[in-house]
Amino acid sequence: MATRLGPGVLEIDTLLGGWSRVTAGYLIEGPAPVLVETGSQSSVPVLLRALAELGLGPSDLAGVVVTHIHLDHAGGVGDVARAFPDATVYVHEKGARHLADPTRLVASAGQVYGDLLDSLYGRLEPTPTDRLHVLADGEQITVGPGSRLVTVDSPGHAKHHLGLHHVGDAASGLLFAGDAVGVRLPDGGVLRPATPPPDFDLDLAIHSLERFRHRRPTGLALAHYGLIGDPVELLDEAEGTLRRWAEVAEAAWRGGRDIADALREQFAGDLEGVPEEHRVKLETLNGVHSNAAGFRRWLEQRAGEHGHPHPAPDPEPGPDAEPGPRPGPRPDPDPGPDPGPGPRHDPSRG
Numbered sequence: 001m002a003t004r005l006g007p008g009v010l011e012i013d014t015l016l017g018g019w020s021r022v023t024a025g026y027l028i029e030g031p032a033p034v035l036v037e038t039g040s041q042s043s044v045p046v047l048l049r050a051l052a053e054l055g056l057g058p059s060d061l062a063g064v065v066v067t068h069i070h071l072d073h074a075g076g077v078g079d080v081a082r083a084f085p086d087a088t089v090y091v092h093e094k095g096a097r098h099l100a101d102p103t104r105l106v107a108s109a110g111q112v113y114g115d116l117l118d119s120l121y122g123r124l125e126p127t128p129t130d131r132l133h134v135l136a137d138g139e140q141i142t143v144g145p146g147s148r149l150v151t152v153d154s155p156g157h158a159k160h161h162l163g164l165h166h167v168g169d170a171a172s173g174l175l176f177a178g179d180a181v182g183v184r185l186p187d188g189g190v191l192r193p194a195t196p197p198p199d200f201d202l203d204l205a206i207h208s209l210e211r212f213r214h215r216r217p218t219g220l221a222l223a224h225y226g227l228i229g230d231p232v233e234l235l236d237e238a239e240g241t242l243r244r245w246a247e248v249a250e251a252a253w254r255g256g257r258d259i260a261d262a263l264r265e266q267f268a269g270d271l272e273g274v275p276e277e278h279r280v281k282l283e284t285l286n287g288v289h290s291n292a293a294g295f296r297r298w299l300e301q302r303a304g305e306h307g308h309p310h311p312a313p314d315p316e317p318g319p320d321a322e323p324g325p326r327p328g329p330r331p332d333p334d335p336g337p338d339p340g341p342g343p344r345h346d347p348s349r350g
Contacts, residue, residue, distance in 0.1 A: 002027070002050055005227050006172030006218070008147055012050045014039030016072060017120045019281050021186045021225050023072055026176055027054065028166060030144025032062035035087075036164055036176045037223055038076030041122025047076060048083055061087045063141060065149065067178025068161040069095035071109055071121045072285070073223055078102075078125025089127050090141060092153075093134045095160035099127045120284070135162060146170030152215065154180045156205025157194050163208075165215050173218030174227065180208050181238045183224040183286040187278040190270040191234075193242045194286050200294035202246050209239050224285060249295035260292035 002010040008029045016023040016039060025047060026036040033056065039047060051061070061084040066074040069091065077099055081089050091099055098105045102124040110117050117123065137153035146169035154163045157179045164176040184191040195205075212220070213235050220231045228234055245263060252262035267288075271279055 006174055009172045014043035015046045016040055016043055022281055024223055024225050028143050030147045032143055034063040034143055036065050037073050038080045040072050040075035044076040044079045059086050063088045065090035068158045069098050075122055075124050078127050081127045081131055088133050089131050090133045090135050092160040092162050096132050096134050100129045102126055152211055154208035156201050156208045158199045174221050175217035177220050178223055184228055185225050185282055188282040189274055191237055191241055192286055193245050195291040195294035197294045197297040200298050209235050253299045259296055260289045263288050263292055
């Protein structure tokens, strides 16, 4: 169930929905071992069994860190914290309050996912505030001699997103990228950007990719899924793909077309030859409709900031109407409950 990716790093398939190679957690080994990503609450039994098979008892895990608070990454945090009472839970400052009190997050997720909230993802148990450690950009989590995780603030996919670079003389050099690079399932073939509302911001997303490049990791480990190819080539592909999707979305938006339809038409060929069962995994996890909604929200916010709002009204703002961070002097408000991408209503029509 665990696969070694490099010195001190084991990949654990957390089997979201019983699907293999869709959601990954990573155990960083050392005197103070750290788990990167818990996966969803529905994956907790699989994760705990895997950790037990690796020899970790209740007092052995020193830390749990999530790249962001979307339920497919952090839904199991409360349960895992309870199973490992000595573990510190590390999270971005803009997500910490929702791990302590997930009421709004879970309510929002219920509006977005409907029945899938319980049947696929599960919910999120609160984590005691005294167990939480808010991470700053560039902060280090020590796993052992010559083995540290360095945080990389990486908004764009979500304002509460951070990457984790495993550095040191005994480290792998891998960078755990969460969803900042996108989604590439081994059975789905193509790299697809992850641009969900309410936080997606193209400029910030591209800047985050550049920050990853600057760190020169030996590899990029995605939550969806695994260690993929040459890191420089992957980051170039991620930026190019993101820009192409944004161009198609913006052209559709300016022309009053349906953004999701435009994206499907343009990129349908990317999944040619992929079996239907694997298309279902990708669409459930990172559907075109969710990405389209994120592009629309970003375009409308950008137009409003420049004083040229799009003439088409937005009849459905979605479950979280708070804006994401952008360059400039505007203050950054409460991030609000952000359940992340997945099956949702499609507010991209306009």
